Amino acid sequence: MPVVSEGKSIPLLDLRPEYESLRDDLVAALVRVADSQQYILGPEVDAFEQAIAAQIGARYAVGVSSGTDALLISLMALGIGRGDEVVTPTFSFFATAGCVTRVGARPVFVDIDPATYNIDVPQAIAAITSRTRAIIPVHLFGLCADMDPLLDAARRRGIAVIEDAAQAIGARYKDRPAGTLGEFGCFSFFPSKNLGAFGDAGLVTAETDERRDLLRRLRVHGSSPKYYHRLIGGNFRIDPIQAAVLRVKAPHLERWTEARRANAAHYRGLFRECGLDSIVTLPQEPDGYSHIFNQFVIRAPRRDELRAHLTSRGVGTEIYYPVPFHLQECFADLGYPSGAFPISEAAAREVLALPIYGALTPAQLRLVVEAIAAFYHGR
Ligand SMILES: *Cc1c(COP(=O)(O)O)cnc(C)c1O
Numbered sequence: 102m103p104v105v106s107e108g109k110s111i112p113l114l115d116l117r118p119e120y121e122s123l124r125d126d127l128v129a130a131l132v133r134v135a136d137s138q139q140y141i142l143g144p145e146v147d148a149f150e151q152a153i154a155a156q157i158g159a160r161y162a163v164g165v166s167s168g169t170d171a172l173l174i175s176l177m178a179l180g181i182g183r184g185d186e187v188v189t190p191t192f193s194f195f196a197t198a199g200c201v202t203r204v205g206a207r208p209v210f211v212d213i214d215p216a217t218y219n220i221d222v223p224q225a226i227a228a229i230t231s232r233t234r235a236i237i238p239v240h241l242f243g244l245c246a247d248m249d250p251l252l253d254a255a256r257r258r259g260i261a262v263i264e265d266a267a268q269a270i271g272a273r274y275k276d277r278p279a280g281t282l283g284e285f286g287c288f289s290f291f292p293s294k295n296l297g298a299f300g301d302a303g304l305v306t307a308e309t310d311e312r313r314d315l316l317r318r319l320r321v322h323g324s325s326p327k328y329y330h331r332l333i334g335g336n337f338r339i340d341p342i343q344a345a346v347l348r349v350k351a352p353h354l355e356r357w358t359e360a361r362r363a364n365a366a367h368y369r370g371l372f373r374e375c376g377l378d379s380i381v382t383l384p385q386e387p388d389g390y391s392h393i394f395n396q397f398v399i400r401a402p403r404r405d406e407l408r409a410h411l412t413s414r415g416v417g418t419e420i421y422y423p424v425p426f427h428l429q430e431c432f433a434d435l436g437y438p439s440g441a442f443p444i445s446e447a448a449a450r451e452v453l454a455l456p457i458y459g460a461l462t463p464a465q466l467r468l469v470v471e472a473i474a475a476f477y478h479g480r
Contacts, residue, residue, distance in 0.1 A: 110415030111456050111465050114293055118460035119357065123349055127299075130345035139341060149344035149351075150304070156351060157270065158278035159286060159306035161313040164339030165320055168267040168289020169196040171303040174337050175263045175285035176204045176235065178315050185234040190220040191425040191437075192445035193239040197265050198426045206234070208435070210427045212442040216385045218398070218452075219246040221444070226254045235261040240269030240279050242421070242454075243295070243393035244386065248274050248282045255283075263287060267303070270296050271358050273391040280306050285316075290347055295361070295395050296354045302343035360459030361394040367466050368397065368455070375474040396421060397457035404451050407476050414472040419454045 120127070134145060146164050154162035165171050181187060183205040189197050191210035201208040211224040220238045229236075236255055238246035248262075255262045262283030266272070270288055272279040280286025286306035290298040307313040318325045323332030365384070372378050382400035386392045398421065401407050408418050425445040427437035440446070455469055 109468070111417060111461070111469060113417030113419055113454065113456050114458050115460065116292065116297065116458075119350075119353075119458075123353070126349045127346060130349050131299075131342060134342050134345045137341075141341070142338060143341055145341040145344045145348070146339055149339075149348050152348060153304065153351060154306065156354070157280055157286075157288075157306060159281045159308070161307045161310075162304045163307065163313060163316040163320065164344060165303045165305060165316075165337045166339060167301040168265075168287060168291060168294075168303040169200060170335075170337045171267075171285075171287035171289065171305045172196055172200040172237070172263065172265060173203060174316060174319050174334070175287055175305055176200060176206070177319055177334065178285065178312065179235060179261050179263075181206050181234045184232060186230060186232040188225050188228050188233060188236045189426070190225075190239055190241075190445070191427045191442045192218060192422065192448055193241060193265065193426070194267070194422065195426075195429075196267070197237055197239055198432070201237070202432075207232075208426065208432070209233070210425075210435075210437060210442065212444045213241075213448065214247075215444045215448070217244055217246075217387065218242060218448060219244065220251070222247050222250050225251060229254070229258060229260065233258075233260055235263055235284075237263045237265050238283075239265040239267075240272055242384065242398050243269050243272055243395035244384070245269060245272050245274035245279050245390055248277075252282060261285075267291075268294060268395040269393060270294065271354060271391075272393045275389045281308070285312070290343065293395075295358055295393055296347065296350060298343040299346045300340075300343060302339050302347065304339070357459045358393045361397075361457050362392070364457050364459070364461055364466060365392070365394050365397055367463060368457075368470065371467055371470040372473075375470050375478075377470065377474055377477065380477050381473070394457050396454045398452050398454045400448070400451040401453050401473075402451070404453050407473065408453055410476045411469075411472055414468075414475075416469050416472050417456060420449075420452060421454050422452075423449055425449055 266280035267289035269279040290302035319334035320337035323334030
């Protein structure tokens with residue numbers, strides 16, 4: 102997690118500038134919840150849900166305990182379980198696939214598109230069987246998956262689409278907001294996401310009253326009324342403290358995302374200027390998409406050596422993600438061999454996330470790119 106910047110070192114993520122600019126309001130929000138003595142659900146959560154739904158462009162938002170639980174509760178709401186299959190990309194954060202196994206269903210993995218790192222849509226459609234109940238496209242790093250052909254294929258077959266929009270709050274696909282396109286949209290407020298809480302939190306979007314009510318019930322063990330259960334849910338509640346923190350931060354999200362987008366544009370110029378644009382591959386933003394750059398991920402030859410070089414120069418980086426799902430030990434029983442998804446396996450060997458947070462200065466961005474140039478050009 103975030104390292105405080107020291108001297109010339111540039112951490113992968115530094116949340117302190119954002120925190121300090123809002124410190125008084127954040128502390129006031131924490132005290133307000135403490136004084137209210139309302140520690141479970143209630144008005145802070147209601148107010149947060151209404152505001153964030155409007156901001157995201159969804160009809161309803163149901164706050165939950167994490168992005169992981171957002172995915173889990175969506176699968177539960179669809180009644181997905183034993184004997185069912187759910188199609189997911191093999192290249193994502195673990196939760197995308199873990200939640201499928203947790204409800205007793207079988208994850209069916211597919212490869213990614215090499216340019217966007219998102220689900221290979223023709224492969225996903227080809228992976229549909231009579232047991233497929235849902236597809237979980239991931240809007241990886243903050244760029245939407247190609248949703249229209251996926252939604253179209255899913256609707257024609259009566260299959261649900263659950264968007265893993267954990268990294269994509271505010272991203273757009275053909276002028277439609279991420280997380281409002283499928284049956285459910287799942288968001289995370291893990292501190293390193295563009296909108297981060299003071300701990301774990303998440304939410305699920307819903308477009309109908311029925312789905313919203315079902316999510317609300319499932320997040321309190323499925324009870325309605327209290328202590329009467331027709332359904333089995335779980336404790337998936339968002340804390341009022343996190344809701345209060347997020348209410349303070351949410352109005353600044355658009356500005357922070359614009360700063361990330363500006364940094365990405367600035368990086369592009371610097372990579373060109375330093376003669377690196379034919380060596381490393383920069384993130385793409387296809388026409389009609391708006392990337393929110395939760396991560397700025399390059400593809401780099403000799404990635405591990407480059408990473409060690411950057412570490413020695415005080416530049417923080419990370420590998421998202423080093424092992425695709427089909428090669429994870431816990432999924433060995435699914436029987437996917439090495440080589441099954443070559444695009445994802447190549448990405449796992451080549452990707453490197455660079456610092457992109459809004460408070461980075463042009464001089465810091467230049468230091469990062471110059472350190473990369475020094476590695477490849479031997480200067
Ligand atoms: C962060 C993340 C999640 C899980 O969110 P948590 O809030 O950490 O549980 C799920 N999917 C993706 C793609 C993520 O990046």
